Amino acid sequence: MAFVMRGDWQEEPLSITAAEYVEPSAEMTLRRGQRVSHLFPRSVMEEYVLQRLTERTYWFSRHFYCTLFYVGNRGVLLLDPPLGAADSLVQAIGSVTSLPVTAICYSHFHADHIGGARKLVTSLAASPRVIASEHTAVWMERFGSDLPRPTDVLRWPDGGIEFEGVTLRLHGLPRPGHAPDHAVFLLAEERVGHSADLINIDQLPFGGFAGQDPLVLFKPNLQFARDLEFDWFSGGHGNIGEKSDFDFYLGYLDEVTELIDEEIPRPETVPDLYLTDYLSGLGAEERGRLLAELNNHFSLYLYGRQIAAGEKPDRSAAGPGAFSAGLVGEWAAGRQRAVDEAVPRIMDRLRPKYGRMYNFEDAQPINIRVLALSMQPSLTNR
Numbered sequence: 001m002a003f004v005m006r007g008d009w010q011e012e013p014l015s016i017t018a019a020e021y022v023e024p025s026a027e028m029t030l031r032r033g034q035r036v037s038h039l040f041p042r043s044v045m046e047e048y049v050l051q052r053l054t055e056r057t058y059w060f061s062r063h064f065y066c067t068l069f070y071v072g073n074r075g076v077l078l079l080d081p082p083l084g085a086a087d088s089l090v091q092a093i094g095s096v097t098s099l100p101v102t103a104i105c106y107s108h109f110h111a112d113h114i115g116g117a118r119k120l121v122t123s124l125a126a127s128p129r130v131i132a133s134e135h136t137a138v139w140m141e142r143f144g145s146d147l148p149r150p151t152d153v154l155r156w157p158d159g160g161i162e163f164e165g166v167t168l169r170l171h172g173l174p175r176p177g178h179a180p181d182h183a184v185f186l187l188a189e190e191r192v193g194h195s196a197d198l199i200n201i202d203q204l205p206f207g208g209f210a211g212q213d214p215l216v217l218f219k220p221n222l223q224f225a226r227d228l229e230f231d232w233f234s235g236g237h238g239n240i241g242e243k244s245d246f247d248f249y250l251g252y253l254d255e256v257t258e259l260i261d262e263e264i265p266r267p268e269t270v271p272d273l274y275l276t277d278y279l280s281g282l283g284a285e286e287r288g289r290l291l292a293e294l295n296n297h298f299s300l301y302l303y304g305r306q307i308a309a310g311e312k313p314d315r316s317a318a319g320p321g322a323f324s325a326g327l328v329g330e331w332a333a334g335r336q337r338a339v340d341e342a343v344p345r346i347m348d349r350l351r352p353k354y355g356r357m358y359n360f361e362d363a364q365p366i367n368i369r370v371l372a373l374s375m376q377p378s379l380t381n382r
Contacts, residue, residue, distance in 0.1 A: 012037065014356035016202055016252075017244040026050045026058065026096055030232070035202050035239045036061070040358070048088040050095065051240060053232050056166070057190045058096060059240045062088050065113065068194050068234050069093060070187055072164025075102025075128075079185060079194050080236065083115030090123060100124060103163055106132040106150065108179045109139045113196045113236055114147060121148045131161060133170050135181035157183070166190055173198070174224055177217030178210050184225050191229060196236025198225060201245050203238045204252070204354065207363035214253060214371050222249050252354075253371075259349055260372045263342040270377050271331045275301045282308055332379045339372045 012021050021037035022030070029052050036042075039061065042049050049061040056071045065082035069089075078101050081089055093101065101124060106114045109132075121127060132140075132150035140149060152161055157172025167188040173195075176182040184195040197210045198221060205214075212218040225233075226246035233241045282290065286308050293307045294300055303313030343365050354360055373380045 006041075013040075013203075013358040014354075016204065016248045016357055017242070019202060019239075024049050024051045026052055029053060029055075030240065032231070032242065035241070039202075039239055048085070048092050050092045052096075053192055053240065054190050057187060057192050057232075058092075059232075059234055060085075060089060060092050064237055066234055066236060066238070066240075067113075067196075068187070068192060069101075070163070070166055070190065071097045071099060072102075072166070074164060075099050077101075077103045077105065077163045077166070077168065078120075078128075079105045079234075080107050080113045080196055081116035081120050083112050086116040086119035086123065089116065089120060100126070101128050102126075103129040103131060103152075104148070105168060105185060106130070106136050107183060107185055107194060107196045107236070108181045109136045109143070109145065110179060110197070111145070111147065117148050118146070131168065133157075133159065133172065133181055133183055135172070135183075139179075139181055156181075160188075171225075171228055173221045175217045175220050177212030177221065182221070184228060186228060186230060188229070191231040192234070193225070193228060193230035193232070194234040194236070195225060198222070199233075199235045199238075199241070199245060199249055200359070201233065201235045201238035201241030202358070204357050204359040204364060205249065205367055206237070206359070207366045208370055209367060213374055214367070215257070215375055219250065219253055222246055222253075226250070256346070256350070256368060256371055257375060259346045260342070260368065260375065263345050263349075264338050264372055264376065266376055267331070267335065269331075271328050273328060276304065278305055278308060328379075335373075335376075335378050339369055342372070343368050 015035065019035040020033055022034050024036045036049060036051055043061065043064050051059045053059055058069050060067050060069060062082065062085045065085065067080040067082060069079065070077040076093055076097065076099050078089065081104060101120065104117055129152050130148050130150045131152045131154065133154050134156050137150045137153045140147065154161060154170045158170060160167055160169040169186045169188050171184040171186065173182045173184065178197045184193055186193045200206050209218050226243055231242065233245065235241065290304060290307050306313045346368050347365060350364065
């Protein structure tokens with residue numbers, strides 16, 4: 001479907017890096033500080049968006065997923081063919097070159113980003129090389145992936161391979177959090193990087209930080225990627241970006257962390273979570289009854305106190321009962337209430353600066369909760 005601008009789409013979300021928005025072009029390269037305009041409606045209305053980055057490297061986006069391809073002298077190197085995008089990729093590549101796809105690279109093993117490889121490979125006249133890290137190869141094997149398996153396996157964390165004048169360099173993330181094989185790939189001479197699900201370019205962080213612990217894992221990985229040598233970066237979602245996008249994320253994490261410390265008092269006391277302290281006070285008869293009614297060590301944690309007291313344990317109750325009852329449960333519920341009550345206040349303090357940015361109202365309440373419960377004592381991080 002062709003993209004037709006509507007009046008209510010005219011205003012872009014506020015760029016996280018004060019970028020200049022321009023119409024996408026498969027002929028003209030972007031200048032520093034520019035981003036593709038109206039990406040949200042284009043992602044819904046258009047079959048794909050194609051933007052030239054360098055003489056040989058192109059950025060492709062379809063339905064909120066994005067990736068890169070490099071045009072060599074005899075073939076095309078494609079990174080991360082997203083699920084459902086095979087036909088669109090063939091069309092986009094064919095619009096700028098008649099060369100076939102001769103190599104595919106997987107950034108990590110999650111099928112939403114590489115699932116298009118199945119259909120793409122079957123459509124090609126000759127099977128392409130499939131490049132991936134040794135970690136990706138292992139995890140595809142362990143999960144029984146039915147996608148085309150890697151033929152060129154790169155050493156973790158710093159392997160590389162040549163493709164028609166460009167070096168494809170692997171940089172395994174030092175603290176993989178989103179996936180065990182999470183990595184950055186650089187087209188070295190082109191100075192273009194790609195890592196799916198590490199950063200949403202020109203957008204606030206994805207809800208739940210894409211499954212990464214935001215301080216222990218996410219922040220060091222962002223810093224690691226930011227320090228690599230690139231001019232342009234594809235994040236698998238969002239726009240095309242630069243180092244300034246990483247700088248924004250690092251600063252945003254620091255700012256939200258400061259607000260959490262201001263709005264949510266740290267607990268004065270933290271309960272002892274040792275769950276078998278009652279055993280030392282039991283006699284032989286009570287220990288015998290306990291042993292007879294347990295069927296595994298998990299029962300000791302969940303129901304042991306009840307059994308020792310002569311009560312019938314409620315095995316139908318959902319959840320980790322030992323952590324949700326008594327003083328520990330009361331303390332945990334209090335921490336959760338403190339976070340829930342503070343989230344609207346923190347959102348109000350962030351809104352004047354960030355409220356017009358993409359992904360603010362929907363994702364940031366979740367992110368504040370995740371960050372608060374990870375950076376202060378709670379049952380989720382003890």
